[in-house]
Amino acid sequence: NAGVTQTPKFRVLKTGQSMTLLCAQDMNHEYMYWYRQDPGMGLRLIHYSVGEGTTAKGEVPDGYNVSRLKKQNFLLGLESAAPSQTSVYFCASSPPDGYEQYFGPGTRLTVT
Amino acid sequence: GEDVEQSLFLSVREGDSSVINCTYTDSSSTYLYWYKQEPGAGLQLLTYIFSNMDMKQDQRLTVLLNKKDKHLSLRIADTQTGDSAIYFCAETLSNFGNEKLTFGTGTRLTIIP
Numbered sequence: 416n417a418g419v420t421q422t423p424k425f426r427v428l429k430t431g432q433s434m435t436l437l438c439a440q441d442m443n444h445e446y447m448y449w450y451r452q453d454p455g456m457g458l459r460l461i462h463y464s465v466g467e468g469t470t471a472k473g474e475v476p477d478g479y480n481v482s483r484l485k486k487q488n489f490l491l492g493l494e495s496a497a498p499s500q501t502s503v504y505f506c507a508s509s510p511p512d513g514y515e516q517y518f519g520p521g522t523r524l525t526v527t
Numbered sequence: 528g529e530d531v532e533q534s535l536f537l538s539v540r541e542g543d544s545s546v547i548n549c550t551y552t553d554s555s556s557t558y559l560y561w562y563k564q565e566p567g568a569g570l571q572l573l574t575y576i577f578s579n580m581d582m583k584q585d586q587r588l589t590v591l592l593n594k595k596d597k598h599l600s601l602r603i604a605d606t607q608t609g610d611s612a613i614y615f616c617a618e619t620l621s622n623f624g625n626e627k628l629t630f631g632t633g634t635r636l637t638i639i640p
Contacts, residue, residue: 419569450630455535457615457630458570473627505569514558516628518569 416441419519421506427525428496436491436522438506446509447489448473448516449481451502458505464489465511496526531618531631538637545603547634549616552597556618559592560628561601564613573601573614603636611638 422437438447445466450458460473462481470481478500480492489508493500503523507516530552539545551559557578562570576583576590576599583590589602599616613635617628 455632457531457632458628459630460627463627507569514560514575515572516570518571520567520569 418442419506419508419517421504421519421522423522424520425523427527428493429527430497432496434493434496434524436493436504436506436524438489438491438508438519439487440489440506440508440517441487442508442510442517443486444508444517445486445511446516447483448507448509449479449489449491450505450507451475451500452505452521453502461491461504493524496524498526500524501526531616531629533614533616533631533634535632536635536637538639539606540639541606541608543606545601545606545610545636547601547603547614547616547636549599549601549631550597551599551616551618551629551631553618553620553629554594554597555620558619559590559599560617560619561588561590562615562617562630564615564633566612570615606636606638608638608640611636 419440448463449461459475464470464483467486482490503521506519509516560575561573563573564570587604591600613633615633616631
């Protein structure tokens with residue numbers, strides 16, 4: 416099992432550009448999450464999904480959109496990138512009856 | 528709202544015990560967690576404790592929970608160089624244990640040879 420994978424690993428965007436981050440998991444987990452990690456602020460939840468076709472807002476959803484068209488994939492979109500979105504983005508997944516979230520390796524995004 | 532606080536840095540000599548502390552504000556937390564992040568990697572679950580427990584021990588790791596003071600600690604016995612990482616505490620209000628975690632700021636543990 417590959418676990419949770421994220422594509423791409425690194426990306427540099429100019430202000431105003433758009434992009435999509437892809438998260439894939441092969442553990443048949445129902446729940447998936449997108450976090451951003453900023454220095455001194457820990458991880459903050461952007462959006463999450465409790466099943467295929469469903470999404471919900473987390474703590475910091477503004478400027479991001481998500482889609483969960485397939486159970487194994489969770490996409491995070493930046494409509495018009497801003498320097499404040501420079502961060503490391505982590506995807507995670509979990510089963511509905513477990514105690515652990517499984518994290519991907521992260522995507523480092525820089526917006527200039 | 529929920530808020531989880533940790534010291535940002537901790538330095539410990541190799542072989543000593545490390546104690547990483549965390550305070551949280553929501554008394555309704557059901558589960559509390561410790562995650563470890565090694566350089567350039569995602570987070571991995573180290574251990575968790577249910578809110579009706581005071582202590583949990585797992586090999587070199589001891590978790591203490593003081594619900595009255597809303598204080599969680601992680602003790603690592605015989606700290607090794609491989610323990611160098613950022614340690615995050617996290618809480619959830621969910622009865623299912625793994626939904627909507629709120630993470631602390633993380634404590635960077637540095638091991639002094």
